[in-house]
Amino acid sequence: MNKFLLPLGIFIVLVALLAVGLNLNPREVPSPLIGKPAPDFSVPRLHAADQSFSPKEMLGKVWLFNVWASWCVSCREEHPLLVEFGKTGTVPIVGLNYKDKREDGQRWLARFGDPYLLSAYDADGRVGINYGVYGVPETYLIDKQGVIRFKQIGPITPEVLQNKIIPLAQELNK
């Protein structure tokens, strides 16, 4: 009896490990940027090429930084949620139009709604690289001191918004 108990135990442990491992999402790479200051940059705005935007302007505010592009399918999926969330005015949302054509980005916002305080325009993707962007959309919650507190890779879901972003934003705003 004992002879079989040990291999059976090992087998069960192995199955449990595989079950957990196979259910992890390999695309969700933990970001090393959480808890670090948001990288600084200065790029033109999407709607005003002669004006620039730098995250320093947002110091003192809790804000959401959303990386999007008109060519990005998941962004469209996420967009209505952002538009709704923007209306609640919980936190300002700044967009980063990533590797897009200026006209395409503007047309996209005109068509689907513009929840952004403003959108910065990252034509060559350099800002994206500094933020560790590898799959648009990505969203960062940045606190009053300019530290990244949360990062969502891929579209924001209603659950993530309700359970993570809103509570954390309210806590940081206190």
Next chain:
Amino acid sequence: MKKPLALAALLCCLNVAAQEAKPLAEDPVVEQRLVNIATELRCLVCQNESLAGSQADLAKDLRREVRDLIKEGKTDTEVKDFLVSRYGDFVLYRPQVKPQTYLLWAGPFILLLVGIGALVAYLRKRERQVADTPLSEEERQRAEALLKENQS
């Protein structure tokens, strides 16, 4: 006045000719280092490809970034640190040795030691069992009889 102009025109043409003759890889030394570094890095979009082999847009951008860093005179380690600080340890195909990865690096050797330990323990136990099995009186007499039989 005409001479410098003519010279400038000539130089200009020479320059054009030189540009046309430029090889695909701008600077072979930089490109070689780029390939060396990029084969050790993971492309995050297509995770089982290296940064050197991937045709994904992000991989192209990152190669451009790495190329620029090399031209700025950064060492290989500095270039890798640049990417790790943005994308995490996951970009490295060869994990760094640090407290979080001690188990990863030492794990196989620990398992080997455990295996050798178990084997040694098992062999010792078996040896003891063999040695500790005394013959019963009956068996001893039979063995003696057999031995005697052989001698005669």
